[in-house]
Amino acid sequence: EGQLVESGGGLVEPGGSLRLSCAASGFSFNDAWMAWVRQSLGKGLEWVGRIKTTGTTEYAAPVRGRFTISRDDSKDVLYLQMNSLQIGDTAVYYCVRSLCGVDCPGYNWFDPWGQGTLVTVSS
């Protein structure tokens, strides 16, 4: 069913940048839509954005213009570049595979999930 392993989280000051990586295995990565979902105490679970197999990306309003999702299909790796980080971006960030059914293309459910990586934005 696949495995996802995130890395790159840590402590960063407001206004700073961070890049998360997610290594995928056990499924055909280049055929998969992928996404990032974050979880914070204050806001719960929140979809961040997704990337289709074509490389087309879409983002949630709170991160649009600051975050960039990319993929390297030769390495089976997903990335999340986060710029202009704000205190409200503090969360555990999960890498997820995005799935849909007979209504594809469309909106997604998520499976599997990585173990998550913690991003803390604080001065």
Added chain:
Amino acid sequence: EVVLTQSPATLSLSPGERATLSCRASQSVSYQLVWYQQKPGQAPRLLIYDVSRRATGIPARFSGSGSGTDFTLTISSLEPEDFAVYYCQQRSDWMTFGQGTRLEIK
């Protein structure tokens, strides 16, 4: 944005009992409702998608029902490993999550 409201916030039951968790949407999401389980220190795990379709490896004691704006996750007979937090998610209008129901041992 579609807002999902889960109830109750906390449910206290004993092993062997039946659990009924609710998820209500602020507008119709048709059949596009998903359930996840999250245990402490772990990532969410997919349980059910599109109201009632169990994910691979999910036991038959988990079932989902509903349509439109009102949905239910039922666990027919609680096992010790079922005590966790459960989230619903809609995929009708982008993707949003409920705030979760904590299922705790009574």
